[in-house]
Amino acid sequence: MRIQCPNCSRLLNAPDSLAGRTVKCPGCGSQMQVPAVEPAPAISVLPAEGDRKVCPSCHETILEAAVKCRHCGHRLDAGPRLSGRQGAAILSDYRRGMGTLGRLLVALDLLFLLAGKVRALALDPRGEP
Numbered sequence: 001m002r003i004q005c006p007n008c009s010r011l012l013n014a015p016d017s018l019a020g021r022t023v024k025c026p027g028c029g030s031q032m033q034v035p036a037v038e039p040a041p042a043i044s045v046l047p048a049e050g051d052r053k054v055c056p057s058c059h060e061t062i063l064e065a066a067v068k069c070r071h072c073g074h075r076l077d078a079g080p081r082l083s084g085r086q087g088a089a090i091l092s093d094y095r096r097g098m099g100t101l102g103r104l105l106v107a108l109d110l111l112f113l114l115a116g117k118v119r120a121l122a123l124d125p126r127g128e129p
Contacts, residue, residue, distance in 0.1 A: 005032055 003014050007030040014023065019037040024030070051064045057074035067077045 001034075001037070003032070003034060005030065007032075 001014055001016060001019075003012050004010070005012065005025040005027060008025060008028040010025060010027040012025065014034045016037050018034045020034065022031050022033050025032060052061050053064050053066075054060070055062050055069040055072060055074055055076070058069060058072035060069065060071040062069050062071070068075055
């Protein structure tokens with residue numbers, strides 16, 4: 001720390017280990033006391049209790065600003081949650097649509113398989129019509 005001699009106003013560099021002790025000024029020889037070191041204010045790196053919320057999936061306490069739970073990995077920014085009826089209706093529509101799509105894909109597969117067999121039967125063993 002830097003201190004100033006009260007007698008000659010000379011600036012001195014004093015190590016923190018001399019805090020609270022009396023030292024001799026090298027310039028004028030007068031005695032002076034090195035001021036005590038004030039402890040640094042404690043800085044909290046943890047958010048305040050009001051900055052927390054409960055994860056809707058695992059019910060653990062997490063930061064208010066969190067977008068993903070650190071305990072279970074639940075995404076908190078996934079949008080509004082649907083009620084049971086809304087979710088069931090969407091799932092039913094999805095399944096119904098996928099059922100139709102699935103049947104269409106199976107029909108197309110069978111059509112292409114049949115077309116391949118017909119073509120193979122129409123060709124002679126050398127690969128010519």
